[in-house]
Amino acid sequence: MERSVGRHTWIWGVVWGPGLLLPSPPPRPPPSAAMATLNQMHRQGRPAPPARKPGPTLCRPQIKGVVLKNLIRKPKKPNSANRRCVRVRLSTGREVIAFVPGEGHNLQEHHVVLVQGGRTQDLPGVKLTVVRGKHDCAHVQAKK
Numbered sequence: 001m002e003r004s005v006g007r008h009t010w011i012w013g014v015v016w017g018p019g020l021l022l023p024s025p026p027p028r029p030p031p032s033a034a035m036a037t038l039n040q041m042h043r044q045g046r047p048a049p050p051a052r053k054p055g056p057t058l059c060r061p062q063i064k065g066v067v068l069k070n071l072i073r074k075p076k077k078p079n080s081a082n083r084r085c086v087r088v089r090l091s092t093g094r095e096v097i098a099f100v101p102g103e104g105h106n107l108q109e110h111h112v113v114l115v116q117g118g119r120t121q122d123l124p125g126v127k128l129t130v131v132r133g134k135h136d137c138a139h140v141q142a143k144k
Contacts, residue, residue, distance in 0.1 A: 075122035102140035
């Protein structure tokens with residue numbers, strides 16, 4: 001169906017007319033957090049800092065979990081040795097990755113372990129450590 005050029009309009013760099021769709025306007029920047037003036041600060045006081053989120057163990061020193069899978073993770077840039085980790089389902093239902101310290105381990109799927117907070121600096125996303133010598137995780141074997 002042909003349309004005459006006189007019925008169309010030029011809006012936002014796009015030709016628009018009967019039967020043509022109008023493009024959405026350009027997106028607006030997100031509103032920035034307004035800073036308080038000194039008078040407002042004097043009247044109301046400082047704003048309260050946001051509440052801290054609970055850590056991976058939900059504010060407990062240790063928490064029990066079941067091993068779902070053994071993993072080998074690669075560390076960040078300057079380090080090169082592969083790190084032994086396990087995927088654990090905590091007693092709260094949350095699934096996390098925990099680092100297994102020491103050389104060698106006996107952990108398999110369905111073993112019960114105790115994990116505690118303490119991130120491994122060269123493993124991104126690993127924020128828990130398995131406690132050796134508790135539940136199904138054996139102590140580190142002495143070197144001969």
